[in-house]
Amino acid sequence: MKAKELLDNYNLYITEGRVNILDIFLKSNVGLSEKDIQDRLSKKSDRATIYRTLKVFKETGIVHPVSAEGSATKYVLKKEPQEHLHFKCTKCRNISCLADIQISGYELPQGYKKIESNFLIIGICNECNN
Amino acid sequence: MKAKELLDNYNLYITEGRVNILDIFLKSNVGLSEKDIQDRLSKKSDRATIYRTLKVFKETGIVHPVSAEGSATKYVLKKEPQEHLHFKCTKCRNISCLADIQISGYELPQGYKKIESNFLIIGICNECNN
DNA sequence: TTTACATTTGCAACAATGTCGCAATTATAT
DNA sequence: ATATAATTGCGACATTGTTGCAAATGTAAA
Structure with a gap:
């Protein structure tokens, strides 16, 4: 139910595709790119659709992008x-x-005036570190 | 002379192309993408060459990448x-x-173990702010 | 300074990612 | 149930990232 509520809160059309993608975000604790999402979608969808969904999510503030050197832009649910x-x-x-x-x-x-920030640390995470 | 010395210090082949690109970096105070460099090169060169030059510069530590949402990766001379x-x-x-x-x-x-970091603030710079 | 070897360049191609117009389909409000 | 507004899928194309290979250039050694 969470996903639908969220979409509704943000005044977005509630579509199957958006719900599925948002569910994936809600279950993931890592940033996801368009391709990452495609891979996790049980029912594949169009690349452009995912792209536009991500764009809408970004514009409404549901997620925010984390651009990472060497791979496509990843998105994470916007927290605090x-x-x-x-x-x-x-x-x-x-x-x-x-x-x-x-x-x-x-x-x-x-x-200088700050609008937003993007702080990234690159290294070895706790799971890989051993 | 600066550019050649630098290349020499890093033990890189000193080629006209590399010198020209490094000169551009030395004169610029903003990050540059492959395309930015192409645009500033008086004598155009191949896209792949610039790409590979940037790659070598990055690997040797002359520059470092600053990935920016919405545009190609930019590079800046590595300072301290x-x-x-x-x-x-x-x-x-x-x-x-x-x-x-x-x-x-x-x-x-x-x-968690840090290898490097990349802190980006997005906003309005002092020159545009007025 | 010429030669032999190591590296880089330019070109051609191709993969991945970002982006858009448009007609068909689906959501919403009435 | 319908009219209307928004989203989706498709096709296309632009931009960026990436590589193999032969030709050109840099370096070191003779």
Whole structure:
């Protein structure tokens, strides 16, 4: 039910495709690209549709993009609005949210205005580290 | 002379193309993509060559990539090894280094190991802000 | 400075990703 | 149940990433 509610909250048409994709996000704890989603969809859908769904989700703020060097843009469900870290593992290549880690104490130079941020740490994640 | 010295220091073949590209980086204070470089090259060169040059520069550590949502990967000369911010302006679309701003005071969860980081702030830069 | 060898370049191709118009299909509000 | 608004699937094409290979160029050694 969660997915439908969410779509409704964001005033989006509730379609089978969107529900399925949102369900995948709700179950995943790593960032997903268009292809990642296609792979996890039991009922395949069109590339352009996934692309546009992701675009809509991004524009409404359901997810946010985490651009990662070396692969297609990944998206994660937007959690708290606070600034937090994303972690990309060089072994398993997953990108995840380190939502509990916050960044603080920096100030932009005169004249700069922040709209949003994207902090990415690249390294070995706890699961691959051993 | 700077460019040749640099290439030499990194033990790379000193070719006209590499010197020209490195010169462009040395003169630029914003991140550059393959296309950005092509545009600034007085003597055009092959896309694949620029691509591979960028790859070599990245591998040797002369530059580092700053992946930016919505455009091709941009590269900036690698400065100090310290962690610092990159700023992407939504108006002029330039990406630049805020080398004097450092990030500190965060700790990764147990088991995570950092290799490198990529901190990007998106907003309006000082030149577009008025 | 010429030769022999190592590397890089340009070209051609192709894969992956991003993007859009349009007609057919599906959701919503009435 | 219908009219209307929005989404989907398809086809196409643009951009970016990537590689093999032969020709051209850089380097080191003679």
